[in-house]
Amino acid sequence: MHTTYVCLWRAGTHHRIIARVMLAIPFLRRRKRKPPVEGPRLFTFKELSKATKSFSDGAIVGSGGFGMVYKGTLSPSGAVVAVKRLKNRCGYWEKVLFAEASTVWRIRHPNLVRLQGWCDEKRQLLLVYDFMSNGSLDEWLFPCRRRNPADPKYKRFGPEFEALLPWSSRVSILAGVAAALEYLHVGWTxxxxxxxxxxSxxxxxxxxxxxxxDFGLARLTDHQKPAKTTKAAGTLSYMAPELPYTNKATKESDVYSFGILVLEVVCGKRPVNMYVEGFxxxxxxxxxxxxxxxxxxxxxxVDPTLLANVESSDERTRMKLLLHLGLWCCLPxxxxxxxxxVVMQVITSQPGKNPLSTDLMPTLPSSRPKGRYPTSGMGGL
Structure with a gap:
């Protein structure tokens, strides 16, 4: 751990950011009974430029407001990585990427993206992750059959990208994300x-x-002080309806977002369809x-094409159960x-094999409930 500390201080030109990351290290020293977690590796700009072929357009595998994500191959190991490159060092996105780096490298779980290291050189801020060869979930849920074959994503996945994501894979993916969230909420320090x-x-x-x-918006709170949360943030179509009023994120607001994800995965439809005419x-x-x-x-x-591929009565029962779960998570x-x-218990239950306890799932209201919040502007969301 000490070696990592010295290495990070020697390299890079922006000591202010590096000093912030180092503030995260002392907590590891306090955990005397557990082996120390290896810190992030410091990459040079030269080796990341070489890995991504000078950050060529052909290496781009993703993008966002922060900048681009590139696929890279490290020398001499041949390890394939994803390199997130900040477009410009404006205050907001620099803060977001720092938050992501300082949070995710400390937390290890099989269902969390692993940060390998970073680079802060030549006025460039880059984060290096394990490469996820199958891209993001939304690209598989909505492959967009009208996509131009010249699209980089189409080239990356090939013809199989058009295949329907199997029901068994959808359930497995939801279970993995639920396991990650459970760990974030109650399993870590x-x-x-x-x-x-x-x-996405x-x-x-x-x-x-x-x-x-994508931990750029993540925040840490003490388990004993759940009321001390942080401001609302996120993507509107997944955002809990109380957030505009409370302006505080909570575990429950994460659960709401996960509920929307469950409905999206099970139904095969986007949370908000902007192509529907009228309001x-x-x-x-x-x-x-x-x-x-x-x-x-x-x-x-449920999307009829997806439903037609789920013929087992037990699996259709599970589909109903997960839709019930999604609505439960999204209660106002x-x-x-x-x-x-509890979400994990529901997802991992199997009708006919290890059925869910009947007293675990609540009876949902007969009609869609509406939220009651301090002001009336958006209470019915």
């Missing part, structure tokens, strides 16, 4: 609020195993599922949402 759970932040490796990533409830997935639930035919909310009152431990 502090409670980690992700604040941006969504399908779920990365899939070569075996289609899910890894929750009605058909453009919000949560409303569609509630309406189907109220009619007594919740499976009618945060206190009525299940903790991630």
């Amino acid at each position: 502090q409670c980690v609020l992700h604040r941006d759970v969504k399908s 932040n779920v990365m899939l490796d070569a075996e289609m195993k899910p890894h929750l990533g 009605d409830e058909d453009f919000v997935l949560r409303h569609i599922v509630w309406r189907a639930h109220n009619s007594g035919d919740v499976l009618s909310a 009152d945060p206190e009525t949402r299940p903790p991630m431990k």
Whole structure:
């Protein structure tokens, strides 16, 4: 650990950022009974430039407001990595990438994207991650058959990218993301609020195993002081309805986002469909599922193509169970949402093999409930 400390101080020109990351190290020394966690490796700009072929357009595998993500091959090991490159060192995105680096390197879980290291050189800030060869979950849920074959993502995945994501894979992916969130909420030294759970932040490796990533908005809180949370943030279509009023993120707001993800994965539909003409409830997935639930035919909310590929009665029962779970996670009152431990029990239960306890799942309201918040502007969301 001491070696890493010295190495980081010697390299890089922006000591202010490096000093912040080093503040994260002392907590490891206090955990005397556990072996120290190896710190992030410091890469040089030269080796990352070589790995990505001078950050060529052909190496781009993703993008965002911060900049680009490149696929790179390290020399001489041949290890394939993902390199996140900050577009320009403006205050906001620099802060976001620092937050991501200082949070994710300390937390290790099989279903979290692993940070290998970083580079702070030549006025460039870069983060280096394990490469996820199957991209993000949203790219598999919505392959967009009208995509131009010249699209880099189409080239990256090939013809199999057009295949329907199997039901068994969907369940496995949800279980993996739930395991990651449960660990973040209760399994680590502090409670980690992700604040941006969504399908595009779920990365899939070569075996289609899910890894929750993008910790730029994540915040740490003490387990004993859950009330001391942080401001609202995230993606609007996954955001809990109380956040505009409370302005505080909580474990329950993460659970809400996960509930939207469950509905998205099970139904094969986006949380908000911006291509629906007019303004009605058909453009919000949560409303569609509630309406189907109220009619007594919740499976009618599922994409017909996906439903046709799930013939087993046990698996259709599981599909109903997961839709029920998604609605439960999305209840407007945060206190009525299940903790991630219970969510895991529901997802991993198997009708006919290890069925769920009947007293675990609540009876949902007969009609879609509306939230009651301090002001009336958006209370019905």
